[in-house]
Amino acid sequence: MAGRHRAAADDHLRAQLRAATMAAHDLLDEAMQAASGWQRRGDYARFLELQHAARAPLEDWLAAHAPPSLQPPRQTPLIARDLAALGRRVPPPAPLFTMGRIGTGHAxxxxxxxxxxxxxxRSIARQVARIGAGTWPVAFLGDEAMPAFWQALRTRIEQRAAPDEAxxxxxxxxxxxxxFLAVAQGPQSLAAGQGALP
Ligand code: HEM
Known part of the structure; x- marks a missing residue:
């Protein structure tokens, strides 16, 4: 019985997405630790700048192309609030994010x-609370709206998807x-990678 459940879970869209992007996620994690990390206050500010620069164009893409039920709550205003509390300005956004023709499943x-x-x-928030002794601003990392959206999205992705949607x-x-990786690796990488983006 347990085996059957596991087989079903392995089949669902979420498992497919995780498997397809596991290596990319690990690379991104490493790149973000290298680009900023969050061990000191200045590192944390850079981490937030990077998050803002990368997320702004992605949020714009979703706002333009996703149906309302697939629009995650914007987090850039929360990041901007944290940056202001740290005495930093909002950085310029990374270049436009685009995927060419929009198809089923993209959003x-x-x-x-x-x-x-x-x-x-969530796990970074715990580390930041410890390292910053609870004094660093965490509007972004402590956001409640995205976890709520995530829970709603789970019902949609924890089932099989049609092949074209998957x-x-x-x-x-x-x-x-x-x-995101190109942004984390810096402007040169982004310029080189843009043409290769699907
Ligand atoms: C900054 C360094 C990062 C760390 C340390 C980190 C860490 C994690 C951890 C601990 C999980 C949960 C794994 C689990 O419970 O199975 C996770 C999942 C995930 N993270 Fe990251 N992450 C980082 C950056 C990012 C970024 C920048 C993105 C994308 C913008 C991202 C996207 C995801 C996704 C899509 C999942 C999987 C969701 C799922 O289980 O369906 N991560 N990450």
């Missing part, structure tokens, strides 16, 4: 990446990870 895949990142944020969602998720 779902992009929404999954942004919403799923709330899982990682393919589109995977394609979009890979593109979003590639974009």
């Amino acid at each position: 779902l895949g992009a929404a999954w990446v942004l919403a799923g990142s709330a899982l990682g944020n 393919a589109g969602a995977t394609h979009a998720a890979e593109a979003v990870f590639a974009y």
